[in-house]
Amino acid sequence: MIPKLSPERVARRAATALALAALAGFGPTLAQAEGDHRGGTLRLVSVSSQGTLDPHINYTSQFWQLYAFLYDGLVGFKKVGGADSKEVVPDLAEAMPVISNDGKTYTFTLRKGIKFSDGSDMTATDVLASFQRIFKVLGPTAGTFYNGIVGADTCLAEPAGCTLDGGVIIDEAAGTVTINLTAADPEFLFKLSAPHASILPSETTPKDNGNEPIPGTGAYMVKSYDANNSMVIVRNPAFKEWSKDAQPDGYVDEIDYTFGGTEEAAVNAIMNGQADWMFDTPPADRLAELSTTAPDQIHLSPLAAWWYAPMNVNLAPFDDVRVRQALNYAIDRDALVSLFGGPALAQPVCQVLPPEFPGHEDQCIYTQDPGTSWSAPDMEKAQALVDESGTKGAKITVVTEDNAASRGIGTYLQSVLSDLGYDAAVQTISGDIQFTYIQNTNNKVQLSISQWYADYPAASNFLNVLFGCDSFHPGSDASINISGMCDQEIDARMKAAIALGATDQAAADKDWAKIDAAVMEKSPALPLFTPQQVDLLSTRVGNYQFSSLHHWLIANAWVQ
Amino acid sequence: MLAAMLSRLARMVVVMLGISILTFLIFFATPGADPAARIAGRNAAPETVAAVRHDFGLDQPIWVQYGAMMRKMFITGDLTSFVNRGEKIVPTLRAAAPVTLSLVAGAAVLWMALGALTGILAAATRGRWPDKMLMGLSMMAVAMPVFWVGEMVNLITQSRLHNTWAFSWVPPLGYVPFTESPLRWALALVFPWLTLAFLYIGLYGRMLRTGIIETYQEDYIRTARAKGLTARRVLLKHATRSAIIPVVIMFGMDFGVLVGGAAVLTEVVFGLNGVGRLTYQALKVLDLPMIMASVLYASFFVVLANAIVDLLCILIDPRMRRK
Numbered sequence: 019m020i021p022k023l024s025p026e027r028v029a030r031r032a033a034t035a036l037a038l039a040a041l042a043g044f045g046p047t048l049a050q051a052e053g054d055h056r057g058g059t060l061r062l063v064s065v066s067s068q069g070t071l072d073p074h075i076n077y078t079s080q081f082w083q084l085y086a087f088l089y090d091g092l093v094g095f096k097k098v099g100g101a102d103s104k105e106v107v108p109d110l111a112e113a114m115p116v117i118s119n120d121g122k123t124y125t126f127t128l129r130k131g132i133k134f135s136d137g138s139d140m141t142a143t144d145v146l147a148s149f150q151r152i153f154k155v156l157g158p159t160a161g162t163f164y165n166g167i168v169g170a171d172t173c174l175a176e177p178a179g180c181t182l183d184g185g186v187i188i189d190e191a192a193g194t195v196t197i198n199l200t201a202a203d204p205e206f207l208f209k210l211s212a213p214h215a216s217i218l219p220s221e222t223t224p225k226d227n228g229n230e231p232i233p234g235t236g237a238y239m240v241k242s243y244d245a246n247n248s249m250v251i252v253r254n255p256a257f258k259e260w261s262k263d264a265q266p267d268g269y270v271d272e273i274d275y276t277f278g279g280t281e282e283a284a285v286n287a288i289m290n291g292q293a294d295w296m297f298d299t300p301p302a303d304r305l306a307e308l309s310t311t312a313p314d315q316i317h318l319s320p321l322a323a324w325w326y327a328p329m330n331v332n333l334a335p336f337d338d339v340r341v342r343q344a345l346n347y348a349i350d351r352d353a354l355v356s357l358f359g360g361p362a363l364a365q366p367v368c369q370v371l372p373p374e375f376p377g378h379e380d381q382c383i384y385t386q387d388p389g390t391s392w393s394a395p396d397m398e399k400a401q402a403l404v405d406e407s408g409t410k411g412a413k414i415t416v417v418t419e420d421n422a423a424s425r426g427i428g429t430y431l432q433s434v435l436s437d438l439g440y441d442a443a444v445q446t447i448s449g450d451i452q453f454t455y456i457q458n459t460n461n462k463v464q465l466s467i468s469q470w471y472a473d474y475p476a477a478s479n480f481l482n483v484l485f486g487c488d489s490f491h492p493g494s495d496a497s498i499n500i501s502g503m504c505d506q507e508i509d510a511r512m513k514a515a516i517a518l519g520a521t522d523q524a525a526a527d528k529d530w531a532k533i534d535a536a537v538m539e540k541s542p543a544l545p546l547f548t549p550q551q552v553d554l555l556s557t558r559v560g561n562y563q564f565s566s567l568h569h570w571l572i573a574n575a576w577v578q
Numbered sequence: 579m580l581a582a583m584l585s586r587l588a589r590m591v592v593v594m595l596g597i598s599i600l601t602f603l604i605f606f607a608t609p610g611a612d613p614a615a616r617i618a619g620r621n622a623a624p625e626t627v628a629a630v631r632h633d634f635g636l637d638q639p640i641w642v643q644y645g646a647m648m649r650k651m652f653i654t655g656d657l658t659s660f661v662n663r664g665e666k667i668v669p670t671l672r673a674a675a676p677v678t679l680s681l682v683a684g685a686a687v688l689w690m691a692l693g694a695l696t697g698i699l700a701a702a703t704r705g706r707w708p709d710k711m712l713m714g715l716s717m718m719a720v721a722m723p724v725f726w727v728g729e730m731v732n733l734i735t736q737s738r739l740h741n742t743w744a745f746s747w748v749p750p751l752g753y754v755p756f757t758e759s760p761l762r763w764a765l766a767l768v769f770p771w772l773t774l775a776f777l778y779i780g781l782y783g784r785m786l787r788t789g790i791i792e793t794y795q796e797d798y799i800r801t802a803r804a805k806g807l808t809a810r811r812v813l814l815k816h817a818t819r820s821a822i823i824p825v826v827i828m829f830g831m832d833f834g835v836l837v838g839g840a841a842v843l844t845e846v847v848f849g850l851n852g853v854g855r856l857t858y859q860a861l862k863v864l865d866l867p868m869i870m871a872s873v874l875y876a877s878f879f880v881v882l883a884n885a886i887v888d889l890l891c892i893l894i895d896p897r898m899r900r901k
Contacts, residue, residue: 066859070663077619156630161623174625228664245662246670246851276752279849282729283751286736292750447610450863453620455610483621495615496627 055560055576059272062572063284064297067245067277072227073216073234074151077158079471079569080297082213084251084275086565087268087573089216089234092126092145092195093207095474096263097571099563101374104475106207109264110140110217110235111195114207121202121520128193133256134219135239142188145195147220153180154224159473162483163209168198178224204519204526208474211567237268237573249275268573269561285554288315294556294577295570302359308554317553318362319564322372322472324480325358327416327431327544328456328500333464335409335440342541344407346384348400348434351392354546357426364547368392370480370534372548376523377477377530383538400438410439417456417466419449424467427546431465454495459502468500469549474567476519477530482512485537501542508536590881597877601870602644611864613660634660651871661865671853671871677753678852680763681844682836684771689778690829694822696779697786702813704791712783719780728773728847735769751849770848774841778832782825789821796820823895830887831880838876 068078073089076082086097094109096102108114111126118125132140153160153173161174173180187196199206209215218232231240237257241250251273259267276293284296285304289312300308308316329336329345336342351366358364368385371378380390387393404410414435418428428444435442447455456466472479483489483498487509490499511533519526538545553570555562558578563571605611614631615622622630631637635646650657651668659665696716700709735745748769754762793799794817802812842854853872860868892898 067662069661072663075619075663156618156626156633158619158622158626161626162621165623174623174629177629226663228658229662230664244673245659245665246674246856278846278851278855279751280729280846283732283736283847283849286732286740287750290736290740290750448862451608451610453610454612454615457615458610458612461609489621491624494624494627495610495612496618496620496622496624498621 055269055578056271058270058577059274060270060295060559060572060575060577061293062273062275062295062297063279063287063293064275064277065279065281065284067249069245070226070228071231071240071243072155073213073232074148074155074157074218075226076213083569083572085213085216086236086568086571087238087265088236088240088251089213089218090236090265091210091212091215091217092128094211094264095565095567097266097565097568097574098263099565099571099574101566103565103567106211107261107263109211109261110145115197119198121204122199124197124199124206126195126197128195129260130193131258132235132260134233134235135254135256136219136233137256138219138233140217140219140235142190142193142195144220145217146182146186146188147222148215148217149182149186149197150180151218151222151224152214153177153182155226157214159209159212159214162489163212163214166199166201166203166206168200170200202517202520204516204523205474205476205478208476212473235265237265238273245277247277249277251275266574269576270573273572288554288556291556291558294559295572296554299552300554305359305552312557315555315557317555317562317564317570319551319553319569320372320374320566321549321551322375322475322566323469324367324370324372324548325354325364325427325467325469325546327427327465327467327546328484329541329543330459330462330464330500330502331540331542332459332502333462335407335412335414336464338407338409339540340403340407341409343384344400344403344438345431345434346538346541346544347396347403348438349431349544349546350395350434351547353430354427357430358423358547358549362550363552364549366392367545367548369538369545370484370543371477371530372472372480375472375477375480376475377481377527377534379531379534381531381535381538383535384541397437404438411441413441413443414464415443415445417445417447417452417463419452419467420446421449424449427467431467431544456500457497458495459492459497463500466500467546472566477527477534478512478516481530481533481537482516485542486512503537503540503542505540508533508540511536586885590878590885593881594874594877598648598870598874599644601873602640602647602866605864605866605869606640608864613864613866616864617660617663647867647870651867651874657867657871659860659865659868661860661863661868667867667871670868671856671875674851674853674856675875676755677850678837678839678841678845678854680753680756680767681770681774681850681852682833682841684767685774685778685836686829686833688771688775689782692775692779693782693825694786694818696783697790697821697825698813698818700783700787701790701817704787709787713787716780716783719776720784722777723843724773724777725843725847727776728770728844731769731773732847753850753852770844770850773848774836774844782828785828786818786821786825789824790817793817793821820895823891826890826894827887830883830890834880834883835876837883838879839872840876 068080070076073085090109092111093106096105096107110128112129115124115126128142134140152164154177156177164170167182168185169182185198222232229243229245231243237254238251239254241252243249253271281298281301285300287293329342331337355361355364355366368382382392385392386396416428416431418424425446432442432444455461456463470484485499485503487504490502490504491497515526515529551569560576561574563574565571614627614636618627618630655668657667659667696712700712703709735748739745749766754766756763799816802816839854839857842858845852845854857872
């Protein structure tokens with residue numbers, strides 16, 4: 019998923035770190051006792067909007083947060099705060115699907131009486147049309163999430179005539195939907211829970227609908243959207259709550275989302291009671307002040323994400339595993355955390371899978387006393403590895419984004435590389451260009467700084483996506499395996515772990531932990547830290563809940 | 579006159595054509611800018627990228643793509659954004675234009691009036707304390723970056739003193755259309771106007787002062803004085819009138835550039851979603867159609883403003899009329 023990172027979002031202030039460290043222990047606070055909180059208008063602000071409104075195409079965390087209460091899939095992630103939010107629950111389907119045929123066939127029975135916001139009934143025909151539409155609109159995940167459906171290969175080759183014959187079979191009268199896969203996929207239910215598999219009316223145009231809202235089944239609907247100014251979201255008049263877990267009825271009557279201004283202005287607006295929440299992270303200097311003046315209004319939540327520095331394993335000097343390991347030994351992860359704003363905003367990591375993520379087992383080999391956690395850099399070992407490799411003096415360029423945190427980390431890496439005896443330089447590029455620039459092998463990027471946010475809670479979403487052979491496409495701007503690592507043995511183990519997950523998820527997660535270690539052994543990237551989400555709310559917002567998938571659950575909050 | 583206008587029009591077309599071709603070529607020469615990969619999204623399969631490339635016509639020769647884009651922009655008017663797909667570029671620009679125009683026009687009135695006043699006062703009191711004070715202030719105005727001034731204004735009016743009698747009337751940041759409420763339109767723009775005008779008041783004040791003082795050395799001023807004209811008449815009717823010509827020329831440039839999008843810093847700081855912010859956002863996310871449209875829009879205004887200024891100069895300065 020693409021996180022929205024605005025420049026200068028994170029600055030460095032020791033004061034912030036200290037003040038926020040004290041805050042980190044605070045959980046969500048209830049502004050008032052539970053009662054009749056229905057009604058009112060919630061006012062959200064953001065520096066910019068994030069493109070098309072089409073849920074089959076938009077791939078940004080900013081709009082996925084809204085789709086949580088606008089659209090539904092057959093199944094969906096539970097809309098509650100905390101660890102339970104990773105659980106998949108039946109949504110438009112009455113119950114979890116019956117899985118048969120060795121995990122290759124999923125049979126759903128649809129709930130009856132659900133209507134789209136335009137008043138029409140949601141039926142099995144809409145489900146079939148929606149799955150076809152994923153391919154017809156060239157959805158970003160069509161070839162990565164839904165390519166396992168029978169008939170998907172022809173749909174990918176020939177999107178306009180997509181039928182998914184034999185892949186999605188419906189029985190209109192019985193209200194059942196059967197999905198056939200070419201191979202068992204234990205992550206398929208997660209993929210069905212993503213907004214890209216939202217069920218839309220069958221008559222929706224098979225093209226990107228752009229800024230025109232498409233009717234949905236959620237508790238709310240978009241009344242108007244102007245990408246350059248604002249979005250107005252109102253209650254869906256056809257909505258009746260069918261499952262509090264899957265699609266709870268919201269508290270507020272209207273949600274007004276305004277785009278524009280700066281982060282600084284957004285903080286002022288919230289503190290003046292002119293707005294209730296900002297999408298962007300408050301500037302670090304204001305956070306320091308707010309953590310003492312308004313600690314109840316700040317909420318910190320762990321994110322399923324990591325900041326990392328991919329090293330190009332196909333380019334010198336990083337084609338030598340010893341150089342890659344040396345750098346992993348040499349970096350001071352505490353220093354990196356303070357560059358990002360301190361221990362309240364990030365935790366040091368030295369493995370791929372983030373804490374509390376499926377398959378995560380605490381492990382760290384690149385530290386002074388290898389074990390479960392990182393303690394301090396081991397410069398001696400690093401230096402020895404570099405000497406052994408005989409690459410001293412090589413030229414290395416670190417490609418960073420133009421925000422303060424990325425630039426700071428780049429400069430830090432430059433100093434570490436110089437200490438190790440390399441001729442290091444930093445190249446800073448606008449954030450939006452950098453992400454595609456570092457992916458293309460033609461640009462010969464040796465070392466860069468990037469982030470990855472989980473789409474769904476499965477280890478493969480990190481390991482297989484970022485270091486699998488399937489996501490390495492030389493010469494393309496869309497090649498998310500930035501390190502260019504393609505290790506046949508590890509790749510086979512990842513495929514096996516995915517397959518094992520179909521029958522035994524716990525055993526598979528154990529394998530993933532081993533794969534995590536094996537990948538780190540090859541050291542294709544420098545794990546830097548796990549970031550935290552910062553939500554600043556106005557005083558009138560109550561019932562703050564944070565889901566690791568949807569982030570702040572907007573519909574679960576009240577303003578009166 | 580007609581010939582002059584026609585030649586100007588022809589020149590404008592050539593300038594705009596050149597700028598659009600340059601922008602287009604630079605875009606495609608930028609590494610990491612492949613629009614197909616951006617449209618397809620993060621971690622898209624190669625088949626999807628290829629399909630998007632074909633669907634958007636990005637697999638065609640570059641000059642065909644250029645032609646198609648120009649046709650969509652000027653003839654059919656249905657050019658859509660690469661990022662906010664479905665967003666029509668021309669209406670979006672049209673909707674953002676009044677915001678920028680309100681901001682820049684209001685500020686222009688302020689800075690021309692106050693700038694002229696500053697320059698004339700300073701020249702009239704040359705070397706004495708009002709002159710020194712005004713020039714000191716102008717120097718400060720020129721030296722302070724507009725985004726910093728804007729943030730400071732916001733800090734005071736929206737945060738620190740927002741709840742006091744002095745600034746509680748200041749509305750939240752953002753634009754209110756004139757047609758909705760002229761009063762609220764003006765209130766919302768008071769501080770943006772002042773902030774944007776501040777720099778130019780200083781700049782124009784200093785320029786005009788120097789101009790007038792230089793003009794005072796001219797023979798015709800001595801003649802005017804010898805004829806027994808009052809000091810005020812000499813200053814306003816003779817010296818200022820000729821000294822203001824370079825200021826007006828500069829005004830044309832500045833006004834055109836600002837309306838074309840250079841007021842972006844003021845717009846962003848005050849939450850005004852005008853042309854400048856639109857251009858900035860488009861550049862940030864490499865939205866080619868929007869970049870092309872806003873660049874052409876900006877160049878159009880610069881050329882237009884210059885043409886108007888040339889006419890104005892002829893009106894102000896009789897010497898320009900005989901050639």
